[in-house]
Amino acid sequence: MPVDFKKLFALIPEIYSSLKEDGLLLASTGSACTANVMTIGWGHIGILWYRPFFIAYIRKSRYTHNLIEETGDFTVNVPPKNFSHVTEFCGTKSGRYVDKVKELGLKIEESKFVKSPSLSECPITLECKVIFKKEVESHDLPSNIMDAFYTRNDYHTCYFAEIVNLVTR
Ligand SMILES: Cc1cc2nc3c(=O)[nH]c(=O)nc-3n(C[C@H](O)[C@H](O)[C@H](O)COP(=O)(O)O)c2cc1C
Numbered sequence: 001m002p003v004d005f006k007k008l009f010a011l012i013p014e015i016y017s018s019l020k021e022d023g024l025l026l027a028s029t030g031s032a033c034t035a036n037v038m039t040i041g042w043g044h045i046g047i048l049w050y051r052p053f054f055i056a057y058i059r060k061s062r063y064t065h066n067l068i069e070e071t072g073d074f075t076v077n078v079p080p081k082n083f084s085h086v087t088e089f090c091g092t093k094s095g096r097y098v099d100k101v102k103e104l105g106l107k108i109e110e111s112k113f114v115k116s117p118s119l120s121e122c123p124i125t126l127e128c129k130v131i132f133k134k135e136v137e138s139h140d141l142p143s144n145i146m147d148a149f150y151t152r153n154d155y156h157t158c159y160f161a162e163i164v165n166l167v168t169r
Helices: 006-012 012-020 061-069 084-090 098-105 143-151
Strands: 026-032 032-040 042-047 051-059 074-077 122-134 158-166
Touching: 006 012, 006 042, 006 158, 012 026, 012 042, 012 051, 012 074, 026 061, 026 084, 032 051, 032 061, 032 098, 042 158, 051 061, 074 158, 084 098, 098 122, 143 158
Parallel strands: none
Antiparallel strands: 026 032, 026 074, 042 051, 051 158, 074 122, 122 158
16 A cells, blocks of 8 residues: 555654654664664655655765665654654664664554554654665865864765655554
8 A cells, every 4th residue: 555645744844843853763784684673864754656655864974875785775753752862872872783673662553554663652763765865075065064064074865765654553
């Protein structure tokens, strides 16, 4: 069943308000790791090729970047109200060095259409499958953006991912 655009778009205020406040929780997986969660503060929901899309911006230095490159998918989870400690932890520690799911006691479950897990305590999960990606490149950027965000050569990859399932709990 394709995702219901009307249901998805009705949730945009809630999703965007989390994005702007503490951030959303992006979960991924890979052969060396069952589940890793990172906080994201940049992203969009929209329509591309008549399909619902989430675009995420992940720097190449993130462990999550390796995992998405391996599986080609991720989930975006809207944290519940009392999750500031989780968004803070997942936004400052890397899954390369710490098992964030174990450390925080996060409950995870299998997703329906992607390999990446979903976070059971989150009221909304978007299952996302990468269809297209684009590297942010220095020659495309105005110098004020370069100076503010890319002095360490750590560019974002823009992942254009189809939302293949919407779960509300
Ligand atoms: C509120 C907030 C928003 C963030 N947004 C992003 C983002 O959109 N893209 C990104 O690459 N890093 C972002 N980060 C930083 C990552 O969450 C952080 O580097 C994390 O430790 C990466 O985890 P990983 O190495 O396990 O993937 C954000 C951090 C915070 C606290």
